[in-house]
Amino acid sequence: MAEKPRKTGRQGTREQLLDVALALFNERGSADVTTNQIAEAAGRSPGNLYYHFRDREEIVRNLFSRLVGRWAEVYALPEGRAPDLSDIERMLAGNFAALWEYRFIYRDLPTLLHRDEIFRRAYAETRAAGFANFRKLLAYFAEAGLIHPPASGEDAEELASLLWLIGDYWLPFVEAGNDDLTKQKLEQGIALFRRVLKPYLRT
Amino acid sequence: MAEKPRKTGRQGTREQLLDVALALFNERGSADVTTNQIAEAAGRSPGNLYYHFRDREEIVRNLFSRLVGRWAEVYALPEGRAPDLSDIERMLAGNFAALWEYRFIYRDLPTLLHRDEIFRRAYAETRAAGFANFRKLLAYFAEAGLIHPPASGEDAEELASLLWLIGDYWLPFVEAGNDDLTKQKLEQGIALFRRVLKPYLRT
DNA sequence: TTTGGTCTGGAGTAAATACTCTAAACGGTG
DNA sequence: CACCGTTTAGAGTATTTACTCCAGACCAAA
Numbered sequence: 001m002a003e004k005p006r007k008t009g010r011q012g013t014r015e016q017l018l019d020v021a022l023a024l025f026n027e028r029g030s031a032d033v034t035t036n037q038i039a040e041a042a043g044r045s046p047g048n049l050y051y052h053f054r055d056r057e058e059i060v061r062n063l064f065s066r067l068v069g070r071w072a073e074v075y076a077l078p079e080g081r082a083p084d085l086s087d088i089e090r091m092l093a094g095n096f097a098a099l100w101e102y103r104f105i106y107r108d109l110p111t112l113l114h115r116d117e118i119f120r121r122a123y124a125e126t127r128a129a130g131f132a133n134f135r136k137l138l139a140y141f142a143e144a145g146l147i148h149p150p151a152s153g154e155d156a157e158e159l160a161s162l163l164w165l166i167g168d169y170w171l172p173f174v175e176a177g178n179d180d181l182t183k184q185k186l187e188q189g190i191a192l193f194r195r196v197l198k199p200y201l202r203t
Numbered sequence: 204m205a206e207k208p209r210k211t212g213r214q215g216t217r218e219q220l221l222d223v224a225l226a227l228f229n230e231r232g233s234a235d236v237t238t239n240q241i242a243e244a245a246g247r248s249p250g251n252l253y254y255h256f257r258d259r260e261e262i263v264r265n266l267f268s269r270l271v272g273r274w275a276e277v278y279a280l281p282e283g284r285a286p287d288l289s290d291i292e293r294m295l296a297g298n299f300a301a302l303w304e305y306r307f308i309y310r311d312l313p314t315l316l317h318r319d320e321i322f323r324r325a326y327a328e329t330r331a332a333g334f335a336n337f338r339k340l341l342a343y344f345a346e347a348g349l350i351h352p353p354a355s356g357e358d359a360e361e362l363a364s365l366l367w368l369i370g371d372y373w374l375p376f377v378e379a380g381n382d383d384l385t386k387q388k389l390e391q392g393i394a395l396f397r398r399v400l401k402p403y404l405r406t
Numbered sequence: 407t408t409t410g411g412t413c414t415g416g417a418g419t420a421a422a423t424a425c426t427c428t429a430a431a432c433g434g435t436g
Numbered sequence: 437c438a439c440c441g442t443t444t445a446g447a448g449t450a451t452t453t454a455c456t457c458c459a460g461a462c463c464a465a466a
Contacts, residue, residue: 013443029317031234034423045445050425052443109379110310114232124381161376162369162395168379169372173364176312176371178327192365196399216413237453248415253455255413 014052017042018066021059025104030060031111057116064105064119068126070098075133082144092190099171100186107172127164134160147200159196166192217255220245221269224262228307233263234314260319267308267322271329273301278336285347295393302374303389310375330367337363350403362399369395 020042024033035056039049053059074094077083099106113120138156142149150156170189174181223245227236238259242252256262277297280286302309316323341359345352353359373392377384 029313031314032317035425036423046425047427047446048444056424107313110232110375111234111314113379114235120381123379127380158391158394158398161391162398165369165372165376165395166365168376169368172313173368173371176316176326177330178323188361188364191361192368195361195365238455239453248417249455250416250457251414259454 013042013044013048017044017049017052018059018062022063022102022104025060025063025108026102030104030108035059057119060105060112060116061119061122063102064122064126067098067102067105070101071095071126071130074098075137077137077140083140083146084144085146088141088146092193095167096170096186096189099167100181103171103175103181106168107175109168130164131160134163145202147197147202150200159200162196163193166196216245216247216251220247220252220255221262221265225266225305225307228263228266228311229305233307233311238262260322263308263315263319264322264325266305267325267329270301270305270308273304274298274329274333277301278340280340280343286343286349287347288349291344291349295396298370299373299389299392302370303384306374306378306384309371310378312371333367334363337366348405350400350405353403362403365399366396369399 017038021033021038024038024041035049036046038059039046042049053062075091078087105112109123113123135156138147138150141147150159166189170192171181174185174189179185220241224236224241227241227244238252239249241262242249245252256265278294281290308315312326316326338359341350341353344350353362369392373395374384377388377392382388
């Protein structure tokens with residue numbers, strides 16, 4: 001019943017399995033990685049893997065939870081001071097860094113959603129919360145005088161959709177182009193963000 | 204050795220299998236449709252399916268070829284007259300209609316690319332040709348006085364990327380949101396296109 | 407009618423893989 | 437040490453599925 005039973009001070013097996021799974025998923029696509037391969041790459045047995053995870057999908061869900069956690073950090077508003085331009089930059093960079101770290105998720109999103117009802121719900125919830133948070137951010141930034149507020153609610157909605165679309169799919173888009181995914185490509189994604197945001201930025 | 208041996212005037216088995224496969228792929232995702240299911244849904248035997256197609260991937264490739272054909276029609280420039288605004292509208296609508304018709308392709312793109320070297324090459328070729336064609340279209344439209352030309356080559360490149368991204372991934376994006384894919388949602392995709400193009404349109 | 411290519415059916419197979427089962431090792435506690 | 441819940445190994449299985457194989461139907465031409 002202990003909160004986190006660890007026999008040593010080292011990282012637990014469960015987390016280690018997640019790390020290995022993430023690396024393999026990112027490298028070869030989640031569909032082409034078997035649970036046995038994950039176990040083997042982690043130096044564990046299949047049985048052990050299934051002791052820690054009920055099924056394959058639970059692994060994916062846990063990795064998605066990690067990504068959600070990253071986002072929460074990235075999009076946290078500064079405490080005790082008004083937001084400034086550097087916060088926007090930090091959010092942009094952090095967002096893409098997180099997506100890069102968990103890139104298999106958006107690469108394989110339709111398949112993952114299709115295969116797992118629970119994940120589907122978690123994703124939908126996250127997405128809804130993200131949209132709501134985006135509206136709040138816009139309001140904050142407008143209040144702080146950083147941006148012009150969108151012309152209308154509909155305009156804000158459309159802006160959010162477009163930014164969200166870029167965020168989710170820029171990496172898959174580049175990968176589909178066969179180009180190796182360099183730092184420069186990440187920068188281009190951020191550039192697209194800026195381009196779309198530009199009309200709203202106060203100079 | 205005859206060009207198209209058809210025992211009757213009806214549609215050939217091969218085309219029929221492709222139609223059925225497309226419907227199933229769109230409905231349930233290409234990964235969740237077995238070759239046997241395709242055959243059965245078409246009222247054919249597995250053996251017959253494999254008489255017409257070397258393997259599963261050849262089916263996908265053929266469907267992609269169809270999509271490419273559709274695009275060629277959609278983006279054909281009018282003959283004997285200068286292009287006008289209605290041509291742009293036709294291209295936008297046609298583009299999304301085609302993507303809708305073959306929506307499984309972009310929904311499952313990363314997986315498909317990963318699984319089939321030949322498809323990967325075909326896709327890369329199509330994409331490169333599409334980008335080149337986009338540049339040509341921009342030039343035509345600028346020449347016809349419909350749009351302001353992009354500020355620079357880099358600007359045009361970025362614009363093309365953004366439009367391409369929206370085109371490819373708007374449908375998967377909406378589907379991921381769990382919303383049923385209505386006509387209205389398609390319209391919103393077109394609206395995003397317009398929004399991005401707006402700064403270039405001559406009023 | 408015979409011939410020969412094209413097309414079709416359908417049973418069957420080999421391989422892959424998510425997951426199970428059981429025995430045993432471990433490690434903290436009394 | 438003895439006990440017991442937690443963790444681990446690893447062989448094994450049930451199932452799925454892409455694909456094969458071959459017998460035979462069809463059809464046009466000779």
